[in-house]
Amino acid sequence: MPKKTFFNLPQEKRERIIKSALNIFSSKPYHTISVNQLIKAARIPKGSFYQYFKDKKDLFRYLIQLIYADKVKRLRKVLNDSYNLFDVLRIMTREAIEFAKENPTYTAIANRLMTDPELKKEIIADFLPDGNGFMEELVLRSYESGELKTELEPEVLARIIMSIFQVMGDYIYEKSGNLSAKKSEELFIHVINLLEHGLKGCEEND
Amino acid sequence: MPKKTFFNLPQEKRERIIKSALNIFSSKPYHTISVNQLIKAARIPKGSFYQYFKDKKDLFRYLIQLIYADKVKRLRKVLNDSYNLFDVLRIMTREAIEFAKENPTYTAIANRLMTDPELKKEIIADFLPDGNGFMEELVLRSYESGELKTELEPEVLARIIMSIFQVMGDYIYEKSGNLSAKKSEELFIHVINLLEHGLKGCEEND
């Protein structure tokens, strides 16, 4: 967590620091970013940086919290316990695409976090915004409701679903520009159908 | 590619360099490893390192080639064109688990490569050992044979399959010790069944 001197800063300065840090962290891998770059972009002296933050990770973790607070708030609004697993996935998809469109910088940073195993361990370990925990719970509920016919353990299935969503996100991100939100959502829907019914469809029983 | 002075080295020295580099690259993330660490571990002077390799990446790429040459050779032995997609996945699974058991260091390095997007781009871009290309071709053939009932584009499906295998690999790697090869293979088989028939199974048509 940033120190109280940071929160006492005049809004303009605080926002400048946050904004420039968001820009940088979204533009290249975490480990290639130095404190020197951050302070130069924020136009603050190095001494000040260390008055506000313990180190680079302290600042980064703060940004991640900002981002996930936003994401989770958004999801809470549209989700409730009555949905089944596949409905939830469909809703999450729609929200995620919308969120990515509205907050490309946030999305880029979240993406960098999720695709960097070491970083993920360090950052998510503490406050678990949506580590696999969330998905695991969802899957567990689905198992209990009896809608799933697989023998896979919930933890594994949760991981698989998370990684599929990750890969789909990457794909859409790469193609962005060429891919409309509508087309993106269609893509996800097909994937969710695949999860429901498999690649072979249901008429074949071998 | 390493320089010819490297290949002219007495076998003992060359193997010492390779072995120590394999150890280090398997033990921590690529970007945290410095040339200084590599030369210290290999017990060679810094000047020599630069006689043998252009830089760290040169050495790393060479190791990756060694690793994938092994992997591909192994796969070629058991695969032929008559198998369908799911059979191939099952065979690949068995081979991958065997390979991981026999070559844990190789596996750890390959894993680090595959989970580091920037590195992957840099290293795989050149010689494409098993970037998604291999899987994409496999999937394409499967589409043409008519065994798949999904509307997903082949590229997307290939990526999904790759990422699922990646995640399963991670999982097994984490649990290794607690998980026998037999149990691991079972896990994969369930996942492949999931791909074939979906999570809901086939009696339900909604």
Added chain:
DNA sequence: ATATAATGTGACCGTTAGGTCATATGACCA
């Protein structure tokens, strides 16, 4: 034995990093 080319080597270079700290500045209170 001597000349020539290939290889080995570690001191050395410039650069950058993360982090500190003595001092300067400015706000608030007596």
Added chain:
DNA sequence: TGGTCATATGACCTAACGGTCACATTATAT
């Protein structure tokens, strides 16, 4: 007005980095 305290600042520290290069050593050819 003078004193106290939080904050601002950039020069400075040590450590490590990637990379080079003049020189030492060894192998090869004559």
